[in-house]
Amino acid sequence: MTGVTLNKVKKSYGNVEVLHGVDLDINPGEFVVFVGPSGCGKSTLLRMIAGLEEISGGEISIDGQVVNQIPPSKRGIAMVFQTYALYPHMSVYDNMAFGMRIAKESKEEIDRRVRAAAEMLQITPYLDRLPKALSGGQRQRVAIGRAICRDPKVFLFDEPLSNLDAALRVATRIEIAKLNSKMSDTTMIYVTHDQVEAMTLADRIVVLSGGYIEQVGPPLELYERPANLFVAQFIGSPAMNIMPAKITRTGETTEIELKDGKRLEVPVKTPEGDQGKSVSFGVRPEDVREAEEGEDFLFEGKVSIIEALGEVTLIYIEGELIDEDPIIVKLPGIHEGRPGDTMRFAADPEKRHLFDEKGHSYLYR
Numbered sequence: 001m002t003g004v005t006l007n008k009v010k011k012s013y014g015n016v017e018v019l020h021g022v023d024l025d026i027n028p029g030e031f032v033v034f035v036g037p038s039g040c041g042k043s044t045l046l047r048m049i050a051g052l053e054e055i056s057g058g059e060i061s062i063d064g065q066v067v068n069q070i071p072p073s074k075r076g077i078a079m080v081f082q083t084y085a086l087y088p089h090m091s092v093y094d095n096m097a098f099g100m101r102i103a104k105e106s107k108e109e110i111d112r113r114v115r116a117a118a119e120m121l122q123i124t125p126y127l128d129r130l131p132k133a134l135s136g137g138q139r140q141r142v143a144i145g146r147a148i149c150r151d152p153k154v155f156l157f158d159e160p161l162s163n164l165d166a167a168l169r170v171a172t173r174i175e176i177a178k179l180n181s182k183m184s185d186t187t188m189i190y191v192t193h194d195q196v197e198a199m200t201l202a203d204r205i206v207v208l209s210g211g212y213i214e215q216v217g218p219p220l221e222l223y224e225r226p227a228n229l230f231v232a233q234f235i236g237s238p239a240m241n242i243m244p245a246k247i248t249r250t251g252e253t254t255e256i257e258l259k260d261g262k263r264l265e266v267p268v269k270t271p272e273g274d275q276g277k278s279v280s281f282g283v284r285p286e287d288v289r290e291a292e293e294g295e296d297f298l299f300e301g302k303v304s305i306i307e308a309l310g311e312v313t314l315i316y317i318e319g320e321l322i323d324e325d326p327i328i329v330k331l332p333g334i335h336e337g338r339p340g341d342t343m344r345f346a347a348d349p350e351k352r353h354l355f356d357e358k359g360h361s362y363l364y365r
């Protein structure tokens with residue numbers, strides 16, 4: 001089993017540095033997903049691991065061996081791209097066999113591996129077809145099959161599902177999850193924009209922003225205990241509501257005051273020196289519920305928009321608690337409210353988040 005280690009990895013294009021010294025240990029057999037906004041450097045990082053981009057600084061090791069100078073074909077990796085990159089004039093079988101023929105594997109071994117991969121991905125009936133006679137999802141499965149045939153130590157995926165329509169995306173995502181459990185010894189690194197892919201596939205998610213790692217952790221840890229405002233607002237949809245506040249009492253639990261003067265408890269520890277400091281209070285749309293009659297509410301406001309999605313209702317609340325944006329509340333099922341109604345909301349103490357002046361969560365201080 002093969003791990004991948006990044007040690008102070010940097011990348012510059014000309015004199016513009018786009019990755020600023022990334023440190024990361026990927027464990028053997030682990031499924032790690034890189035996420036982050038467009039341009040944060042996730043594809044560049046993946047391509048550097050693959051050997052398709054030169055490394056400007058630091059070291060990348062695969063299986064304990066520094067690979068900075070090792071060409072892609074000798075790294076024991078296989079990569080699946082967004083655009084499939086199949087040879088249009090070759091049958092599915094030949095596309096999958098191509099790499100092994102170049103590597104001069106025996107005919108029998110090639111046949112065994114192609115058929116095993118085709119079985120695993122349920123593309124056996126298409127082995128004689130040309131790629132143009134396949135749907136997008138089938139083509140992507142061929143591309144994945146070709147990668148499996150190379151028997152890689154590390155499997156790299158660069159947004160493999162982003163050219164597929166919504167239904168195929170779900171089906172192929174489930175294929176990849178199954179593949180991961182069948183190939184549990186193979187290390188997988190996966191780049192995506194899609195939160196659902198990241199949350200459902202990853203053992204650990206790496207959140208990148210502006211060429212730096214913001215946080216690394218299991219999906220639910222990032223969701224429940226985001227290390228900073230960036231991760232808090234990046235993971236989860238709609239994003240966590242963030243309200244400016246001031247600390248009015250520090251200690252084992254903290255009291256804060258929101259912009260409208262409302263005081264509330266947050267069950268996190270804050271140091272004495274932070275008394276009076278400006279902080280950010282966070283609560284996820286799905287962690288807010290309608291306050292019961294007489295219950296101490298968290299905030300109230302006028303409903304501006306209601307979006308009924310069937311399984312949930314999104315309610316946008318106007319008010320002065322956030323500088324510009326409305327507060328978003330996500331209630332389960334169908335809700336009766338109307339624009340113009342005034343509503344009161346509550347949130348359980350353990351669902352409340354607090355970030356210091358610099359945007360770092362108090363949970364990690």
Ligand SMILES: Nc1ncnc2c1ncn2[C@@H]1O[C@H](COP(=O)(O)OP(=O)(O)OP(=O)(O)O)[C@@H](O)[C@H]1O
Nearest residue numbers: 013014018036037038039040041042043044045193
């Ligand atoms: N060949 C290149 N020359 C110059 N700059 C580049 C080159 N390739 C990428 N960049 C820059 O490097 C940064 C990181 O790009 P990268 O493609 O890794 O981002 P990304 O997070 O994968 O974005 P996206 O999600 O949009 O694909 C971006 O600012 C991009 O403009």
